Amino acid sequence: MNTVRSGGCFCGSVKYAVSGEPVLSAYCHCTLCQRLNASPFMQTIHFESSAFSWDDKPTCASSLESFEVTTKPWKQRWRCKNCGTNVASHNSKTNRWSIWGATLDRDDDGKILDWDALKPTSHMFYGTRMLDVQDDLPKWDGYENKSKRLD
Numbered sequence: 001m002n003t004v005r006s007g008g009c010f011c012g013s014v015k016y017a018v019s020g021e022p023v024l025s026a027y028c029h030c031t032l033c034q035r036l037n038a039s040p041f042m043q044t045i046h047f048e049s050s051a052f053s054w055d056d057k058p059t060c061a062s063s064l065e066s067f068e069v070t071t072k073p074w075k076q077r078w079r080c081k082n083c084g085t086n087v088a089s090h091n092s093k094t095n096r097w098s099i100w101g102a103t104l105d106r107d108d109d110g111k112i113l114d115w116d117a118l119k120p121t122s123h124m125f126y127g128t129r130m131l132d133v134q135d136d137l138p139k140w141d142g143y144e145n146k147s148k149r150l151d
């Protein structure tokens with residue numbers, strides 16, 4: 001049986017579920033993640049399309065809005081209209097969804113549930129980093145295993 005994990009936006013209107021294990025979990029230092037989230041880097045977690053679903057409550061559907069960035073029109077990005085949180089995106093070239101790790105459900109202490117199964121295994125697009133990270137994870141210039149390894 002597949003493990004189902006869930007997450008959503010800050011205000012709770014938008015919720016999603018993902019089943020099974022991710023195909024990739026990494027810290028992304030690309031300039032799009034930086035600028036779209038006003039953050040030095042993000043955790044992105046990729047799932048096959050069939051593993052992802054939105055909550056079926058009407059509040060979820062009515063709170064979702066999508067947008068595209070002109071340089072990457074194959075990626076449809078979804079956010080909550082009420083609180084503005086970027087939650088997930090769908091890549092029509094790879095037919096995969098990515099969720100941002102920080103939106104996963106948390107326990108009462110604020111820790112992400114099942115973190116060990118979902119935590120990043122590398123840094124991607126490390127060439128455009130805004131800070132150096134001192135850890136043992138591999139660091140890639142672009143996508144994991146598809147670009148030059150920097151460290």
Ligand SMILES: [Zn+2]
Nearest residue numbers: 009011080083
């Ligand atoms: Zn929201």
Ligand SMILES: [Zn+2]
Nearest residue numbers: 028029030033
């Ligand atoms: Zn990125």
